[in-house]
Amino acid sequence: MPSDAVLYQGAALCLTYPDDDFRARLPLLREAAPQLREFVDHAALAPPQELAAHYVEVFDSEHGHSLYLSRWHDGDARRRDMSRARFQELYRAHELEFTGAELPDFLPAVLEFTARTGNLALLCEYRGALDRLRTRLADFGTPYASVLDAVCATLPTASGRRTVR
Template sequence: MDTYPVYQWFSALLCYPEAELIEVLPEFQTALNEWPQLSRQAGRLQMFLDYLNSHSLRELQENYVATFDRNRNHALYIFEHVYGEDRDRGSAMVDLLEEYRSGGFELGDEELPDYLPVLLEYLSQVPAEYAQKLLGDAVHVIAHIGNKLARNDSPYAVLLQGLTELSPIRPMPLTEPPVRDMDEAMETFGPDIAGIEPLLRPSVETIQFYPKAAFQTALKGA
């Protein structure tokens, strides 16, 4: 099976930096120098490896937490940028989890399926052509996060931009999902059948990374 290990390269670099990552940075450098898939953007990606090499592990970890854990605009959870707090996010999570299981890919107990490094790890294990299709589905969100990181001068922006370059699909602007105001929604839409939550109907159209119809189509073609 022809797979695309370059996705693992990005996946590891987007995870919380640990000492083990720093120890194997020479291997990441070798891959950047030799893999043709990265040659067009080697200069930009080199800046990220230089960033890792020029800071202490503690500095890298503190910056990672400040960038991704304390700023929801940069969250690496894909569906957070698509659905916000809408209940459809849970359904999308189930669909993506089933996609992973159909490919024999099992998550750990503490991992969420829409975490970008997890998705990239999965893409590295499926046939390259199918991985490219899934990347094309997700690229709108990936580019959206990358643009926000770039506006904040984050060194991680180049990784998201690099993934965008690998996509066969040109990203489209992503509509920000509305934050659900429970009181206002109750007044506007009325309660749901249980009388607990508002009966929400999205007022804006958002780009769906992995809607149910696409998931069923993917399974038929897998």
């Protein structure tokens, strides 16, 4: 398992809807994943209703901040369906069954898969999508951009080197 497993698991939590369970885990998350402190501190100070409303505003499909990786990468619905089937196959190959209410290309699911298996293949394959999402979130002015900053800093660039932050 990569040394970044805690970061990936924490980032998965940060990118899910901020319910009561999310809020209860913030103190542990703050200590376990210092790379996520900017976002965690913001989330801890924000009133629950405002944080939830902000999540919906940011990740509403109208704003172009989709957390479904195949939307960034695969164009039409048929290609996205094929990609999602590949995600499922990879999960099964690692003896993990995807049973969530979300689709298998949902970024928090991919981050959790990576944390559990140490397999960076999906994050690396979709690195360009992650960079585009990160840029869009930063341009939108949301603290969620810092979560993507932390994840992308652990991944090799096109040259094969990790970014330094």
